[in-house]
Amino acid sequence: MSPLLTIKNLVLEGRSDETWTQIVNGVDLTLNKGEVLGLIGESGAGKSTVGLAAMGFTRDGVRIKEGEVEFDGIDLVNASASVKRNLLGKRIAYVAQSAAASFNPAHKLIDQHTEAPVQHGVMSRHESEKDGIELYRKLRLPNPDEIGFRYPHQVSGGQLQRAMTAMAMSCRPDLIIFDEPTTALDVTTQIEVLASIREIVEEFDTAAIYITHDLAVVAQMADRIKVLLKGDEVEEADTRTMLSNPQEEYTKSLWAVREFKRPQKPAVASTATPVISVQNVTAAYGKVDVLNDVSFDIHEGRTVAVVGESGSGKSTTARCITGLLPPRIGQIELDGEPLPLDYRKRNKHQLRQVQMIYQMADTALNPRKTIGEIIGRPVQFYMGLRGSDRRRRVDQLLEQIELEPDQYRNRLPSELSGGQKQRIGIARALAAEPKFIICDEVTSALDQLVAEGILRLLAKLQDDLQLSYMFITHDLATVRSIADEVVVMKDGVVVEQGPKTEMFKPPHHAYTDLLLSSVPEMDPDWLTNLLAERGVDNIGAAAVDKM
Amino acid sequence: MPGVLKIILQRLALGVLTLFIVSIVIFTAVNMLPGDFAELILGQGATPEAVASIRRDLGLDQPALTRYFEWLGDMLTGNLGTSFAQLNFQTNMGGGEMKTVVSQIAPRFANTMFLAGVTAAIAVPFALMLGILSALYRNSVFDRFTNIFTLSSISSPEFFLAYILILFLAVLNPILPSLSNIYEGMGFGERLQKTLLPALTLTLVVTAHMMRMTRAAIINLLASPYIEMARLKGMSPMRVIVKHALPNALAPIINVIALNLAYLITGVVVVEVVFVYPGIGQLFVDAVKIRDIPVVQACCLIFAGAYILLNLTADILSVLSNPRLRHPK
Numbered sequence: 048m049s050p051l052l053t054i055k056n057l058v059l060e061g062r063s064d065e066t067w068t069q070i071v072n073g074v075d076l077t078l079n080k081g082e083v084l085g086l087i088g089e090s091g092a093g094k095s096t097v098g099l100a101a102m103g104f105t106r107d108g109v110r111i112k113e114g115e116v117e118f119d120g121i122d123l124v125n126a127s128a129s130v131k132r133n134l135l136g137k138r139i140a141y142v143a144q145s146a147a148a149s150f151n152p153a154h155k156l157i158d159q160h161t162e163a164p165v166q167h168g169v170m171s172r173h174e175s176e177k178d179g180i181e182l183y184r185k186l187r188l189p190n191p192d193e194i195g196f197r198y199p200h201q202v203s204g205g206q207l208q209r210a211m212t213a214m215a216m217s218c219r220p221d222l223i224i225f226d227e228p229t230t231a232l233d234v235t236t237q238i239e240v241l242a243s244i245r246e247i248v249e250e251f252d253t254a255a256i257y258i259t260h261d262l263a264v265v266a267q268m269a270d271r272i273k274v275l276l277k278g279d280e281v282e283e284a285d286t287r288t289m290l291s292n293p294q295e296e297y298t299k300s301l302w303a304v305r306e307f308k309r310p311q312k313p314a315v316a317s318t319a320t321p322v323i324s325v326q327n328v329t330a331a332y333g334k335v336d337v338l339n340d341v342s343f344d345i346h347e348g349r350t351v352a353v354v355g356e357s358g359s360g361k362s363t364t365a366r367c368i369t370g371l372l373p374p375r376i377g378q379i380e381l382d383g384e385p386l387p388l389d390y391r392k393r394n395k396h397q398l399r400q401v402q403m404i405y406q407m408a409d410t411a412l413n414p415r416k417t418i419g420e421i422i423g424r425p426v427q428f429y430m431g432l433r434g435s436d437r438r439r440r441v442d443q444l445l446e447q448i449e450l451e452p453d454q455y456r457n458r459l460p461s462e463l464s465g466g467q468k469q470r471i472g473i474a475r476a477l478a479a480e481p482k483f484i485i486c487d488e489v490t491s492a493l494d495q496l497v498a499e500g501i502l503r504l505l506a507k508l509q510d511d512l513q514l515s516y517m518f519i520t521h522d523l524a525t526v527r528s529i530a531d532e533v534v535v536m537k538d539g540v541v542v543e544q545g546p547k548t549e550m551f552k553p554p555h556h557a558y559t560d561l562l563l564s565s566v567p568e569m570d571p572d573w574l575t576n577l578l579a580e581r582g583v584d585n586i587g588a589a590a591v592d593k594m
Numbered sequence: 595m596p597g598v599l600k601i602i603l604q605r606l607a608l609g610v611l612t613l614f615i616v617s618i619v620i621f622t623a624v625n626m627l628p629g630d631f632a633e634l635i636l637g638q639g640a641t642p643e644a645v646a647s648i649r650r651d652l653g654l655d656q657p658a659l660t661r662y663f664e665w666l667g668d669m670l671t672g673n674l675g676t677s678f679a680q681l682n683f684q685t686n687m688g689g690g691e692m693k694t695v696v697s698q699i700a701p702r703f704a705n706t707m708f709l710a711g712v713t714a715a716i717a718v719p720f721a722l723m724l725g726i727l728s729a730l731y732r733n734s735v736f737d738r739f740t741n742i743f744t745l746s747s748i749s750s751p752e753f754f755l756a757y758i759l760i761l762f763l764a765v766l767n768p769i770l771p772s773l774s775n776i777y778e779g780m781g782f783g784e785r786l787q788k789t790l791l792p793a794l795t796l797t798l799v800v801t802a803h804m805m806r807m808t809r810a811a812i813i814n815l816l817a818s819p820y821i822e823m824a825r826l827k828g829m830s831p832m833r834v835i836v837k838h839a840l841p842n843a844l845a846p847i848i849n850v851i852a853l854n855l856a857y858l859i860t861g862v863v864v865v866e867v868v869f870v871y872p873g874i875g876q877l878f879v880d881a882v883k884i885r886d887i888p889v890v891q892a893c894c895l896i897f898a899g900a901y902i903l904l905n906l907t908a909d910i911l912s913v914l915s916n917p918r919l920r921h922p923k
Binding site: 132134135137141143145152198 | 817818819820822823824825826827828829830833838841842917918921
């Protein structure tokens with residue numbers, strides 16, 4: 048049997064500043080009918096570019112330099128636009144990373160669903176509509192009969208992702224490219240989407256390329272895995288072999304990331320004064336309470352991880368502590384002294400002690416200021432250093448975050464990588480010489496290897512400077528590696544809190560249990576076993592709703 | 595839906611408020627014009643007594659505040675007053691039918707609306723189509739030509755465009771009449787034919803803005819993930835633009851169309867003069883010349899009203915074009 052898709056020595060070029068540079072250096076790929084290939088690598092590895100090239104499509108500023116892409120005997124590199132249009136949507140479909148951005152906001156879901164079948168002449172509008180509802184039902188969307196008649200903004204992220212999978216299925220294609228379909232979702236939502244995708248791909252015997260940076264996810268979905276690094280193929284093997292016996296150093300290092308774990312610290316003396324104490328805080332946006340009676344302490348040199356899904360109130364708690372959102376009821380204490388609730392009423396010393404590092408280092412750094420200016424500003428503002436004193440302190444901070452001062456002092460943020468930018472964010476927080484730093488999802492926009500570097504740096508700084516961290520995250524692997532204590536939040540309420548060792552040991556609060564069990568594991572049978580154990584209706588959001 | 599209704603009512607109330615403020619501005623500005631009707635009509639040799647007498651007849655001797663509120667009160671009852679020229683003619687010559695400002699302006703305004711309507715009917719679809727096509731074939735020869743053509747036509751003085759059109763369409767190839775002397779009771783066909791040349795001239799003037807905004811608003815969206823999705827569903831480039839980009843680009847386009855329509859109602863004096871078209875613009879300029887205050891104020895108010903109404907409509911249509919506002923969660 049000849050393979051469905053063959054890619055041979057594919058070389059792609061990307062344009063930057065009017066010159067073309069190679070971004071994918073000769074990738075080979077074979078995919079048989081009904082097979083699922085996992086394509087993994089860090090950002091910049093070229094996985095999405097390869098995925099799109101498998102459809103004969105390149106984004107603006109990307110071109111195919113050489114190589115072959117052959118889909119079912121059709122040469123997609125040299126095919127005319129109309130030949131390709133006839134395949135796209137009909138025989139090859141695409142599921143994008145962010146369904147919320149990839150559905151057209153101006154049209155109802157069902158109108159977008161039926162577009163490809165009707166335009167390609169596969170089904171009539173009426174047939175396709177009926178089929179769409181049937182697919183929604185198969186993908187276990189709530190109210191399958193009417194959900195299609197809503198606009199994208201009226202449907203939640205996880206549901207949209209499933210509706211997009213249904214849309215990709217609308218013409219029953221032979222091949223679907225899944226481009227990080229669950230990266231933007233919470234764990235409990237992700238697991239539902241994963242289960243739905245896997246089921247429907249199996250049912251229709253569709254071949255798929257599943258692109259992701261998450262090893263545990265790809266382990267559940269793919270028959271074979273191919274690892275890419277900076278446009279080069281590292282290795283390829285079937286899933287079980289790849290997980291149990293990776294050959295290349297790079298693959299092994301990817302596998303090892305999840306091993307980083309800090310030693311458990313001794314329990315805090317019960318008489319110690321916490322650095323930060325959040326006491327019975329209730330806060331509201333407008334008239335709606337979004338936090339309800341939240342209390343927890345953070346001690347010197349400790350990390351408290353605040354976990355929960357989007358909308359659970361993690362970031363709102365941070366806004367209350369920093370004084371950006373004064374709580375309606377309750378108070379915040381710093382070293383046993385109450386802090387004014389509004390940051391405008393805090394003095395410089397109080398402001399200095401509470402610093403923040405943001406999720407998106409990209410948007411948190413002023414793109415027009417050099418690194419030296421960005422770090423120098425808080426040095427001058429809080430510590431009153433000027434001229435050569437200020438410069439020396441900036442250099443010292445750059446060394447602390449392991450960046451060579453002479454090389455980086457005069458660069459702009461745009462000249463740094465994502466991980467380096469996040470390091471600058473850390474240096475800026477350190478410049479105030481605070482006792483307490485809030486880290487708001489600081490690693491979630493980063494690749495695993497880079498994220499691990501940031502976590503190690505934060506751990507080292509904590510040991511050196513006795514810093515206290517409040518670590519906001521939805522990633523339980525990160526919690527496992529860095530936290531001393533854990534606070535679990537849901538709907539603005541703390542559902543459980545305690546030392547990490549206790550939190551990861553049963554018995555849990557039901558919600559904590561659900562969160563923990565929803566984190567994909569590297570075992571390729573994990574999803575299958577979980578589904579067998581709990582049933583499809585007891586995973587993900589469906590289970591949350593039952594609580 | 596109640597959300598949208600609330601927005602519309604808010605905008606409507608704001609529109610009324612704006613109109614009220616504008617009425618103050620108009621009244622103040624018109625009263626600050628140097629010279630008045632009495633001085634102008636009597637010429638340089640006028641005796642102070644004669645001037646005072648005419649002023650008394652016209653009520654110009656009253657304090658400004660009194661006159662403003664009288665005007666405002668009259669206006670609210672739909673009475674825009676009587677033209678000074680008419681009033682003066684009446685008192686001094688006697689007899690003849692007395693024409694109010696309303697009856698003076700109404701036919702002229704109808705003519706202006708007719709011209710604006712014909713122009714809009716040609717220009718709006720034309721500009722939208724050009725915008726869509728040049729977005730579709732962006733950076734092609736067609737796109738460049740369209741840009742150069744529309745930009746040079748908006749950059750040329752209106753009278754120049756008018757004379758060029760007259761030269762080609764009335765003199766060298768006598769297809770259309772060069773004079774647009776329409777009158778009451780004229781048949782629609784003939785009226786349309788006579789209006790066509792000024793309408794074409796104005797089309798050349800207003801197309802560039804609308805076309806370039808359409809092009810820019812569409813191209814702006816072409817990098818969106820949902821446009822990429824439409825392409826990856828194998829949709830044709832034309833369908834991608836018309837079905838997927840255009841509905842999301844409507845708000846800025848609608849606003850530019852509204853501004854240009856407002857211009858068609860308020861700013862076409864030059865074209866009216868060239869084609870001898872009896873629109874409101876000429877009436878307005880004549881009234882300013884002789885300081886015929888009731889007519890000037892009425893015209894200004896109509897112009898302001900047209901701007902406010904069209905912008906209001908544009909706002910409301912923009913809101914309605916956004917499904918997030920039309921269908922809240």
